[in-house]
Structures are given as structure tokens and as C-alpha cells.
Amino acid sequence: MTDIEICHSSCHSRRMTTNPNPSPPSPSSEPAPRRRLGTTGPAVFPLGLGCMGMSALYGESDRAESLATVHAALDAGVTLLDTGDFYGMGHNELLINEALRTAPAAAREKALTSVKFGALRTVEGGFTGYDGRPAAVKNFLAYSLQRLGRDHIDIYRIARVDPDVPIEETVGAIAEAVEAGHVRHIGLSEVGADTLRRAASVAPIADLQIEYSLISRGIEDRILPTARELGIGITAYGVLSRGLISGHFGRDRALAPGDFRGMSPRFQGDNLDRNLDLVDALRKVAGGKGVSVAQTAIAWVLSRGEDIVPLVGARRRDRLAEALGAMEVTLDAADLAAIEEAVPAGAAAGERYPSAQMAHLDSEH
Secondary structure, three states: OOOOOOOOOOOOOOOOOOOOOOOOOOOOOOOOOOEEOOOOOOEEOOOEEEOHHHOOOEOOOOHHHHHHHHHHHHHOOOOEEEEEOOOOOOHHHHHHHHHHHOOOHHHHHHOEEEEEEOEEEOOOOOEEEEOOOHHHHHHHHHHHHHHHOOOOEEEEEEOOOOOOOOHHHHHHHHHHHHHHOOEEEEEEEOOOHHHHHHHHOOOOOOEEEEEOEOOEOHHHOOHHHHHHHHOOEEEEEOOOOOOOOOOOOOOOOOOOOOEHHHHOHHHOHHHHHHHHHHHHHHHHHHHHHOOOHHHHHHHHHHOOOOOEEEEEOOOOHHHHHHHHHHHHOOOOHHHHHHHHHHOOOOOOOOOOOOHHHHOOOHHHO
């Protein structure tokens, strides 16, 4: 079994030509924009950096470029670094440790860590389930603190609900870690509206991390309204649907060995062709604004509300720079209507995960 966690301020509009190798914006003397994660969570830069791809599930990665990308993100003002203790079997947390140790002190002090836990793995790297027992929560936390080289984690969350453990018990254990000073805020991942409500009855929840993009809009029916009712923010992963709607994924692209997208329904056969037809339609909208497809897709997520913080899974500095450029894209009513026409809700072909992983998503039940 495999599993994946992947990872809009009011800005001035501009027309821009996409540079294939742009550099991240230089730090500005102006205060960086912020979005607060719910009513109890921290204020963060409007985009977070999802670090999973630097260690797992997309084939080989370049360690030096990964570190440089984290540093470039911090230099640009990004504050939220998202990881999971099971990304690369701990590799990702160690990578973030090194990136923060070698970053300027000012950037390091502003960095916030968001960590998912709970996945159980085999020696070969397969996934066998999730463990949300209170004792397991404390055990996972101890190892993460050691690997990250920090005395606390800013947002801690179970990656998937353990069906054998009431969410109240898992959240209660994290709440004890908050009281002890080892965790600052409690988060959740891929839970449905009812579970969200149950969890919030135990302790304040800062944010829900969940997939949200132009082609993954399931949260709009019940989950997003419930989160807003409860004062819980959203950190949106998969905003480019694992590169599918980035504008960089071609119809004849061969995936590298170890790239999990080879098993993703949306990247298979006719599904891929139909989904890339949507991207072609979106490309026309983006071209009319002089911006890239990826920037348009990210700007759309940013436009959904100030309580939503997209996570961009950039593994390279040029992709990071492109993503940051989305903050300068303003979408007016006409733009949003054109995007809706190009990519209507529910138009994607294929589920967002293989069936075995869909079964683990409380958000889908």
C-alpha cells in the first residue's frame, strides 16, 4: 500500500512573461503579508512550502537543490514548512533540520514546522496503516523533535485518522503535548466535517490540511463551511494536483522510477488525456493574463479566502519562484468565470488517489 501527503494576499495585478528559470523574489523591507491559520493558529506567509517531494514519491531528488529551495523560500518570506515523519522514512525531517541549521538566524527564527505523523511502514517502505493511540503520539513526537533538532513543533497532526482510535483520544494526546510545551498548535489532515467537529470539541484546532485545487473541490460542500464555522484554517495541499495542472506535465511525459503518479488514476490513459484537455483550456485563460498555468491555478486557491494557505511542493528554485509569482496575480470576477468555464467543478477524470488510499480518507466518507 502506498500513501501520499503532498504539501492570496491582496496584491497588485500585473501582466508578466514567465521566465523558464526565474529566481525567487529578493527580500523586501516591506512587512510580508500574512494569513492566520484559524482563530487560534499562527499568522503565516500566504504560501507554505510542502517538502515531501524532496525526500519521497517523485523519484530521485537533488539534495543540494532541495536545501537551496528551502533557503530561497525562507529568504522570500515563506514561514510554514510542511513535512511528515514518514516522508523518506525520516529523511525529510533531517533535511529540514539541515536547511534550518544552515539558514540565516533571522529566517530560522521565523520558520514554523508543520508535521504529520501516524503512518506505519515496512522495512521495504510500504505503508500498513496508521496509529493514533496516545502512547504512539508521544513516541512519534519524540523522534520528530530529535530529527528536526527543535524543542517544539509548531503544528502537529495525524496524517490519517486511525479507525481503531477515537479522534478525541488522538487529539487529546496532542493537547497534552501542547500543555507540556512540545507542540504549539493542533492540526488535522484529511478529515470529514463530523470528525472535524468532534476533534474541535476536545481542544482548539488551528488548521485542517486537505487537498484543494481546481480539480479537487470536494471540501466545498461540507468540510470548508464546517471549518469556517469552527474557526479552523485550511492548509491546502495538491494545489497543482501533483503537477497535473501545473502546465509543465506533457501528454508523452515518462515518469521516473519510484514516482507514485504512475499509480494515480488521474495520470492514467484516457483520464490523463481528459485532464490535460482541462489544462489546455486553463492555459488560454492564463495566457490572456500573461501569467503561467501554475500561477493561475495557485492564484485561484488563494482567491478562495484569507483562511486558506496553499502549500506548494516545489523541489527547485525556479518552480518556487513561479509559485511565489501567483501572489501577484489578481483574479477579478471575469477571470474567475473564465476559469470556471475552463475547469468546471467535478470535471476531473479519475479519483485523486488509488482506491486503497481513498479508503483511508475520512474526508471521503
